[in-house]
Amino acid sequence: MxxxxxxxxxxxxxxxxxxxxxxxxxxxxxxxxxxxxxxxxxxxxxxxxxxxxxxxxxxxxxxxxxxxxxxxxxxxxxxxxxxxxxxxxxxxWLVNEENEKGHERHHQLFRELARLHTLSTNDIKVNKEDRTDHYEKTLLEWEKHQDFLEGFMEACEQRTYMSPFELMFVLSYNDIQQALNYSIKNLKAWYEKTKDDEKARVVTVHGKISTDHFLYDERGYGYFSNFEQARQGSPIHDILPFLSRSLKTFPKRAEDCIEWIYMYLKYFPLREDELLLFASYFAHPGAVIRTAEKYYKNPSRHSERKILQHFQKHYWLIKNSEYVLMRMEEIERQKQQAKAQAEAAAQANEGAQN
CATH class of the missing domain: 3.30.200.20 (Phosphorylase Kinase; domain 1)
Incomplete structure (x- = not known):
């Protein structure tokens, strides 16, 4: 029936x-x-x-x-x-059977995402006033986050006996503040880099990148599905949510995420301003700050254990994201050093020949 x-x-x-x-x-x-x-x-x-x-x-x-x-x-x-x-x-109906190791699915996904972005890239005109307005509103919001963190920290320190949540917040404060400062620094650098630009690069953003939406056919080729949230936007709008979901776990050295990012960058290099904005949003500790604000406004409304677990998961995301960003900075420094050494060697060789 x-x-x-x-x-x-x-x-x-x-x-x-x-x-x-x-x-x-x-x-x-x-x-x-x-x-x-x-x-x-x-x-x-x-x-x-x-x-x-x-x-x-x-x-x-x-x-x-x-x-x-x-x-x-x-x-x-x-x-x-x-x-x-x-x-x-x-x-x-695709068979969606993997013949490869699990990590290869992510590699192929990021290769295909880079190709999707490459073929759909387009420069659009940007109103300078709109960019400035977006920057100022974001900066103001993040500076309010700084004020909240400082105020909550002072309130916790004045307690004779801190609650478990307050103790966790105090112990995490420096890491959260550093992540926020890093976000603000990169946001300001992005604005200085782009404030006079009249164009910005956009691509077709899938909108919900996931291994569940990357399916294999009987030949082993991968295909994207679920384009219902597709739109025009910055390429980082596809990358950031995927990475955040992948890093929302226990503390780890996420070398796999670094591999995915550089697989993507190999086929679709991000511009300097896009990398600055990527770093700014990737590092931003918004979720952990929102959890702290909920507790601060009404501590008795929440189960201490549950909200503490919630806070801890978001804190782990900060630390995992920090590791990825620091490794990326290290990789880029090594690239610059290798480039400088190669240029110096070429000049020395040219001088010797003359």
């Missing part, structure tokens, strides 16, 4: 594709459809997202990027079917 109901629900949608379903399996918002024409993935999305995401996919195809899970048109050429207040679109 349950299977019959599922078939009855998808039948009017698949009729638009001249497909007759035989069996349906549910995977959340995606349904696996076995039919007279093969196996398909039927995806349900909000209709408000439909137009933009199809537009971005078509634009990428026109620019030569084809590592996207194909979207099949209906009989009359539409790329989606509106049914009972939802929009549905149809794709092939």
């Amino acid at each position: 349950y299977e019959k109901n599922r078939l009855e629900k998808v039948y009017p949608i698949l009729k638009n594709y001249a497909i007759e379903p035989h069996f349906v399996e549910n995977f959340g918002k995606i349904q696996k459809v076995y039919s007279n024409k093969g196996v398909f993935a039927l995806k349900k999305i909000n209709p408000k997202q439909g137009g933009d995401f199809v537009k971005h996919i078509q634009s990428l195809y026109q620019k030569g990027y084809n590592r996207i899970v194909p979207i099949f048109p209906t009989i009359d050429g539409r790329y989606g079917v509106l049914h009972e207040h939802n929009l549905y679109y149809l794709m092939p």
Whole structure:
């Protein structure tokens, strides 16, 4: 009976594709459809997202990027079917079996992300006043964060007996403050670098990069799916959320993240201003500050143990991000030194020949 109901629900949608379903399996918002024409993935999305995401996919195809899970048109050429207040679109069902080691999936994902950004890159005009307004508002917000950290620290130090959360905050204070200062320093450097620029580079941002949205076909090629949040934006808008999710774990030396970043940079080098903004946002301890603010405003409202665990996870993210950024700075220094030595050797060789 349950299977019959599922078939009855998808039948009017698949009729638009001249497909007759035989069996349906549910995977959340995606349904696996076995039919007279093969196996398909039927995806349900909000209709408000439909137009933009199809537009971005078509634009990428026109620019030569084809590592996207194909979207099949209906009989009359539409790329989606509106049914009972939802929009549905149809794709092939990829086997998604990895023949490689786990870390290779991330490497291929970042190679493909770099290629996606390369093919979709475009310079757009930027209003200087808008850039200045964004910078000043962000700087003001982050300076307020500094004031809060200092004020909360003073309040904790005045306690005769600190709560476990307050003690954890005091012990973490220097690391949080250093991360915030580093963010502000790079934000200011970014603004000085770009304040007179009339253009900025944008790419097609996938919007939700994840290994769950990078699927393999039977040949072992990787394809991006789930473009519903695609938009035009800075390339760092794809990289930063992925890295933050990967680093939101126990303290570790995240050499794998450094490999992913340099795999991406090998195929799509970020400009100096983009690297400054990347470092600024990557280091920013916003989540840990927001947790401290929640506790400060109403400590009795929260379970001490739960909010302390929440705070600790965000603090670990700061430390993991710090390690990645420090390693990147070290790698870039080594590159500059090697370049300077090569140039000095070339000049010495040229002088000897003369």
